[in-house]
Amino acid sequence: MKQHNFRILPGLLAVAAIVFTSCHQAKPVAAEKLQEITSPAGPDSAQPNLAVGPNGQAYLSWIETTESGSPALKFSIRKDDKWSAPQTIIENDELVVNYADFPSVLPMGGGVLAAHWMMSIPKSDGYNINVAFSHDDGRTWSKPVVPHRDRTPNEHGFVSLTPAPDGGIGAIWLDSRKLKGPDSGGDVAMMYTSISQDGKLGPEISIDNRVCECCQPSAVRVGNNLLAVYRDRSDKEIRDTAIVRFDGTKWSEPKTVFADMWKIYGCPINGPAISAHGNQVAVAWFTAPNDKPKVEMAFSVDGGINFGPPVQVDEGNPAGRVGIVVLDSGNAVVSWLERADKAHQLRARRIDKDGTLHPSLLIGTTESGTSGGFPRIGRDGDAVMFAWTDTKDSRVKVSVLNAQN
Numbered sequence: 001m002k003q004h005n006f007r008i009l010p011g012l013l014a015v016a017a018i019v020f021t022s023c024h025q026a027k028p029v030a031a032e033k034l035q036e037i038t039s040p041a042g043p044d045s046a047q048p049n050l051a052v053g054p055n056g057q058a059y060l061s062w063i064e065t066t067e068s069g070s071p072a073l074k075f076s077i078r079k080d081d082k083w084s085a086p087q088t089i090i091e092n093d094e095l096v097v098n099y100a101d102f103p104s105v106l107p108m109g110g111g112v113l114a115a116h117w118m119m120s121i122p123k124s125d126g127y128n129i130n131v132a133f134s135h136d137d138g139r140t141w142s143k144p145v146v147p148h149r150d151r152t153p154n155e156h157g158f159v160s161l162t163p164a165p166d167g168g169i170g171a172i173w174l175d176s177r178k179l180k181g182p183d184s185g186g187d188v189a190m191m192y193t194s195i196s197q198d199g200k201l202g203p204e205i206s207i208d209n210r211v212c213e214c215c216q217p218s219a220v221r222v223g224n225n226l227l228a229v230y231r232d233r234s235d236k237e238i239r240d241t242a243i244v245r246f247d248g249t250k251w252s253e254p255k256t257v258f259a260d261m262w263k264i265y266g267c268p269i270n271g272p273a274i275s276a277h278g279n280q281v282a283v284a285w286f287t288a289p290n291d292k293p294k295v296e297m298a299f300s301v302d303g304g305i306n307f308g309p310p311v312q313v314d315e316g317n318p319a320g321r322v323g324i325v326v327l328d329s330g331n332a333v334v335s336w337l338e339r340a341d342k343a344h345q346l347r348a349r350r351i352d353k354d355g356t357l358h359p360s361l362l363i364g365t366t367e368s369g370t371s372g373g374f375p376r377i378g379r380d381g382d383a384v385m386f387a388w389t390d391t392k393d394s395r396v397k398v399s400v401l402n403a404q405n
């Protein structure tokens with residue numbers, strides 16, 4: 001099994017305890033109920049991801065080492081509070097296993113699923129993105145297509161898939177094709193293409209020619225538009241969170257969500273997250289200007305055109321790795337990693353749309369290092385679901401928070 005690193009790295013996450021910490025409260029609130037539930041992932045599993053389909057069912061994907069010693073991308077569907085038997089999408093020794101650059105499954109309704117993963121390019125350090133579709137809830141999969149068309153042996157990854165208005169999907173990824181070769185500019189670009197359910201590729205578009213090299217972008221559909229947030233990279237190495245909009249024809253110019261003015265000369269491996277319910281959009285991100293780390297979030301009530309002032313949600317010493325979901329009420333739940341004594345904590349906090357901070361909740365703790373990977377967050381009906389890697393058990397685990405709207 002090949003381990004791949006996309007330029008620079010730190011990371012983390014793991015297990016489950018239930019503790020409430022009150023902080024920054026503007027008014028008394030009732031405590032949410034957190035419960036760890038049985039995970040469908042087997043031993044030696046990691047790289048979890050979460051998605052929720054149009055029918056409200058949750059989909060958990062992960063990479064698991066099989067009895068043969070090969071990595072396999074698997075997934076399970078949560079129906080009637082029970083996980084379906086895990087299904088394998090691909091098992092292959094060339095499947096890329098990377099704590100920060102992980103696969104996904106995107107449910108589209110009517111039994112249609114899309115999935116992405118990365119495959120090593122022979123005789124190189126590069127890897128290609130693969131995207132495939134299933135029309136029978138994952139029992140069979142189409143031949144995968146490669147969204148990028150440069151055919152260079154470089155790294156292509158950090159993918160965000162989102163449903164497109166035409167019934168296909170939009171794929172956003174980070175592309176290092178210009179890092180090497182005669183046209184090298186030393187920059188990583190953020191690219192986009194559409195993919196129809198029969199595998200037909202749309203035009204390949206460069207959204208931004210210079211972005212942070214290995215910070216995961218995040219995309220969401222809002223009406224007939226696609227919104228994407230990512231860590232930008234200026235010529236002066238300012239790496240603040242930017243947002244762009246696709247109207248079906250062209251991408252807008254990048255717009256900074258908030259000017260933190262974080263100047264850093266290397267990739268922090270800490271991308272932003274975006275979520276939406278109707279025109280209520282919320283973005284969360286990590287930043288550390290003047291070496292003062294913080295996790296911030298901001299709301300938009302006009303579909304991501306304008307954002308209110310940011311609200312700091314951490315407990316004072318965050319490591320980042322954020323996630324966010326918007327509830328039906330327009331309130332949001334943010335997750336992040338907080339540094340603690342010889343460990344990191346996975347925490348979550350509800351933020352009302354008026355900026356009220358509810359008590360932060362400890363989801364789990366993990367040892368320092370990269371094996372814990374990135375936590376994931378998603379909505380499962382009226383509840384919020386968290387998935388993370390328990391490094392003590394070497395297994396993906398899941399908890400559900402019954403958050404009040």
